[in-house]
Amino acid sequence: MKYMMLIHHDEAALAAADQKQLWADYAAFNEALAKAAGVEAGLRLQPSSAATTIRSTADNTDIVDGPYADTKEQLAGYFLVDAPDLDEAIAWAKRCPSSRFGSIEIRPLMAERGK
Amino acid sequence: MTDATGEAARAAERVARQSYGRLVAYLAARTRDVAGAEDALAEAFAAALKSWPADGVPDNPDAWLLTVARRRQTDAIRRRITRRSGEEHVQLIADEIAAASAAPAEIPDRRLALMFACAHPAIERGMRAPLILQTILGMTAIDIAAAFLIPPATMGQRLVRAKTRIRDAGIPFRVPEKEELPERLTTVLDAIYAAYTKGWNEIGDTGTPEMASEAIWLGRLLVGLMPGQPEAQGMLALMLYTEARRPARRDAAGAFVPFEQQDTAEWDLARIDDAEELLHAANSAGPSGRYQLEAAIQSAHVARRLAGAETWPAVVALYDRLFALTRSPVVALNRAVALAEIEGAPAALALLAPLAADARLQSYQPYWAARGHLASRAGDKAAAHEAFTVAIGLTTDAAIRLYLQQQRAALPDA
Numbered sequence: 001m002k003y004m005m006l007i008h009h010d011e012a013a014l015a016a017a018d019q020k021q022l023w024a025d026y027a028a029f030n031e032a033l034a035k036a037a038g039v040e041a042g043l044r045l046q047p048s049s050a051a052t053t054i055r056s057t058a059d060n061t062d063i064v065d066g067p068y069a070d071t072k073e074q075l076a077g078y079f080l081v082d083a084p085d086l087d088e089a090i091a092w093a094k095r096c097p098s099s100r101f102g103s104i105e106i107r108p109l110m111a112e113r114g115k
Numbered sequence: 116m117t118d119a120t121g122e123a124a125r126a127a128e129r130v131a132r133q134s135y136g137r138l139v140a141y142l143a144a145r146t147r148d149v150a151g152a153e154d155a156l157a158e159a160f161a162a163a164l165k166s167w168p169a170d171g172v173p174d175n176p177d178a179w180l181l182t183v184a185r186r187r188q189t190d191a192i193r194r195r196i197t198r199r200s201g202e203e204h205v206q207l208i209a210d211e212i213a214a215a216s217a218a219p220a221e222i223p224d225r226r227l228a229l230m231f232a233c234a235h236p237a238i239e240r241g242m243r244a245p246l247i248l249q250t251i252l253g254m255t256a257i258d259i260a261a262a263f264l265i266p267p268a269t270m271g272q273r274l275v276r277a278k279t280r281i282r283d284a285g286i287p288f289r290v291p292e293k294e295e296l297p298e299r300l301t302t303v304l305d306a307i308y309a310a311y312t313k314g315w316n317e318i319g320d321t322g323t324p325e326m327a328s329e330a331i332w333l334g335r336l337l338v339g340l341m342p343g344q345p346e347a348q349g350m351l352a353l354m355l356y357t358e359a360r361r362p363a364r365r366d367a368a369g370a371f372v373p374f375e376q377q378d379t380a381e382w383d384l385a386r387i388d389d390a391e392e393l394l395h396a397a398n399s400a401g402p403s404g405r406y407q408l409e410a411a412i413q414s415a416h417v418a419r420r421l422a423g424a425e426t427w428p429a430v431v432a433l434y435d436r437l438f439a440l441t442r443s444p445v446v447a448l449n450r451a452v453a454l455a456e457i458e459g460a461p462a463a464l465a466l467l468a469p470l471a472a473d474a475r476l477q478s479y480q481p482y483w484a485a486r487g488h489l490a491s492r493a494g495d496k497a498a499a500h501e502a503f504t505v506a507i508g509l510t511t512d513a514a515i516r517l518y519l520q521q522q523r524a525a526l527p528d529a
Contacts, residue, residue: 085287
């Protein structure tokens with residue numbers, strides 16, 4: 001099954017971390033992901049301070065300066081894994097350095113048509 | 116009902132009891148589709164009840180049911196999977212099941228894997244026991260709902276949702292790897308024990324004592340499928356110790372009888388022997404977990420009542436270890452009550468004082484009942500009266516309420 005791993009960071013905790021160590025860990029994780037799971041590394045987003053949210057109704061569009069929800073943990077990026085089951089996906093989430101700075105939501109992808 | 120119909124119905128029922136979980140587990144394990152497996156099997160059972168009275172009960176009802184269920188299931192899969200690769204997959208599954216139903220003695224028992232799927236941490240905690248009861252035992256949503264005090268329609272919906280989740284989230288059907296096993300086994304044990312306590316706490320007319328015996332059946336199944344797991348043995352022992360005393364906890368008039376006053380002639384000694392043997396095996400096999408410690412405490416209480424052994428120091432020591440493991444305020448409460456038997460009620464009350472700040476205990480009836488008993492023994496009538504009154508207010512069981520009212524009325528003037 002394919003799983004989308006949605007990374008949510010506590011941005012304050014992340015900022016307080018040893019950056020050199022963190023990104024070294026991330027490089028190792030991405031390497032492992034590419035070798036063992038055969039997937040491209042995911043994508044990293046700019047912090048939520050750079051976010052803009054729009055919501056359209058029939059007559060107008062609201063444009064809000066900021067993220068979708070103003071919560072302590074913010075969407076920070078994602079990676080995809082192809083895992084035989086949820087336990088394997090959970091194992092990848094635990095390995096991801098971001099799991100120490102927030103949470104990782106594991107969402108199975110909708111199966112493609114005809115598969 | 117004619118004799119033939121009756122015999123067929125009885126045969127179907129026998130198979131249902133013995134094989135339902137095995138067949139559901141086997142059919143569901145490959146597709147992760149529990150609901151689909153149940154549907155296929157339900158149709159197979161319906162077909163059996165139609166044809167067996169006419170054609171006779173087959174030599175091997177398991178194989179017959181599996182063959183019919185397989186046809187339904189592969190049809191259903193075929194409807195979903197239409198591409199060529201899917202067709203090969205369906206053929207593979209069909210061949211495998213065909214081979215298994217030809218040699219039904221060798222149908223692999225996947226019930227353990229099914230239990231681990233039902234009690235997976237990704238399944239809502241409160242639904243783990245209902246899922247196991249339905250998939251392994253074939254209990255209906257209506258019966259489960261009655262035991263869990265939830266409206267049947269709600270229970271039905273939540274069961275469907277949980278099964279959909281097993282399939283869609285990709286929850287695996289397998290016994291976890293060694294490093295994960297202790298933690299994951301705990302969720303299975305907790306689910307079975309939760310089913311047991313439903314059957315223990317609710318006394319009376321709702322048919323829940325059956326839930327207790329179903330939970331014990333599941334405990335035996337688990338111990339049989341996973342020999343040498345001390346915590347599984349400990350949990351089964353704990354259920355058996357408790358169940359052995361069921362007849363003694365109410366007198367002939369239905370009044371509550373506290374443990375220390377129970378007539379031990381009413382205890383089921385065969386069950387206690389079973390429990391002792393399991394506990395012995397558990398303790399020799401590995402380190403002590405929660406269920407082993409709780410079972411050991413029961414064993415110490417039983418030894419005191421049956422043989423007059425002085426076991427209170429052992430009980431306190433066991434509660435110490437249990438508290439180190441769980442940090443539970445209920446354990447701290449029980450330890451204090453046991454300590455009163457050695458050091459007296461005032462010492463126990465002094466231990467309870469810091470627990471008064473714990474919000475979890477404020478609405479816990481046994482906490483107030485214990486305070487009432489201890490204060491009474493310490494000669495503090497006013498405190499005892501107050502504590503018994505709160506305990507009475509928190510009780511939902513009529514027999515226990517009456518017992519507490521009698522205790523309160525019998526408080527001596529200081």
